[in-house]
Amino acid sequence: MKIIAIIMRIIQQFIRDKRSLALLFFAPLLILILTWVVLDQESGNIAITTVDLPEKMITKLEAGEMQLIEVDNPDESLREGEIDAIIAFESNALQITIDDSEPSNQQAVMMQIQQALATNQNGVPVEIEKYYDTEIDTTFEYVGPVLIGYFAFFFVFLVGGISFLREKSQGTMERLFATPIRSWEIIIGYLIGFGIFAIIQSFIVVLFGVYVLGVPLQGQLVLVVLITLLLALTALTLGTLLSTFAKNEFQMMQFIPIVIVPQAFFSGLFSIDNAPAWVEWIGNVMPINYGANALIEVMIKGNSIGDILFEISMLFGFSLLFFMLNLVTLVSFRK
């Protein structure tokens, strides 16, 4: 079978290409670790000081997770970053001053203060219930699922695209055109050959993310692998498609700022809930949008396959579309 011949050849080639192998399997882990180091900090360690606060409130605050510090000059301490907030009690109202020069402070401080003061206010007990019961308390745990999908996408796109491109620049693609192989056999062979490595990569990245770095996993692991794999398939078909429009490796790199970086904005790492409608529309044509959504559904919200059918079919649709376009361009190149 000609397809099997291509698959076997790709496996042989790829196993000898240690650099690409490392780029596919270890680079995503390395970047995951880096983001983990940076983002995996609990939002604790918030230092505040109080001014003229009633004793009752102070006890409540002390029971919370914040650190209460006595300072002589609250304003100056805030400026110097010794404390993150000042809570003052003036004319029967709470006045909270926050050091908002650090982006993460504001939310964290408000949350902590609310939590500390909410309970038993006016004698009515307040209970805060987490809907998904995620026990997430670091930024990394929030963005982990998205990162897993994003990096899987990125590296498969790069490695798959470049090696397909090399077929063209080495002349081996044209050489194949002089043999009785059909264009679709070439592409299918390529997708399966590379797909095998994409499967391995998906497993490595997901298992590492979940079991080593502690990305939350409320739902089923196989769903996560499935989504990652579909994302990788989309990346692979897109990478091979775009590689036909690049003359060399450098031109392939130029697709990164055009194709890969913008996807980050629509991956759920940044909130676009309040963006204008056309921005949302752009998001609709970004594969990562669906992949990231599905990953959040499964990993954080613990939903099952029924809730991500739409996302799964979209990813599948993208792959199919890119595959067909691949076929069309290859057939037209053969002429």
Next chain:
Amino acid sequence: MTSIITLEKVSHSFGNELVLSNVDLEIEQGKIYGLLGPSGSGKTTLVKTIIGALTPNSGKIYVENTKMPSLKKLNDIGYMAQADALYEELTAKENLDFFAKIYGMDRLNRKKRIDQVLNEVDLFESKEKVVENFSGGMKRRLSLAIALLHEPRILILDEPTVGIDPVLRNKVWDQFNEMKRKGITIIVTTHVMDEAEKCDQLGLLRDGRVLASGSPTELKDQTHTRTIEDAFLYYGGVNS
């Protein structure tokens, strides 16, 4: 005389550049046909249209009465490209094995044939070597081996002996003659005059046009010259 390859008014341009201009060719079965022409005259473009890797803007090409491009016909054609198109990460044997599978050869036949062609191009000793570490001439020979691999009835070889030393070059030409005796048709492109002398038929190509064709002796007689080189210059002078 039965012609096995026929080109009728084949023209092709890349952008504005007319690379093949109304080429008519008849190539007879069981002959060594040489396409002789200076660099850029369109030799490579011409053979690419014959194997169907390039569809010309106009004109018709028939190989054994099948209109090209035809995937099926490619089973009968062995092709050696001018630029070595090899999988650099693989060994010589793995390269051959891959192409053998693409041509649908069965396992037993594959193994036997691979050893055979490796011997024919003097690469048997290097069969386990990764192609990346091959010299230019070794790559050339491996490309030739791939073209011979599936025992095609027609061989189309684009400058097969470039970068191959004189001793091996002679050996390769002996092989061509051997294959010719078996009824195989061979088309070689070249710009080396002494190789042209060894062909049965020659097509002189310049600027995408066939200036003249015939056997080396015919061409020399017609132009009252003593070498192919002079004959070429004669036709070039007449036609320009």
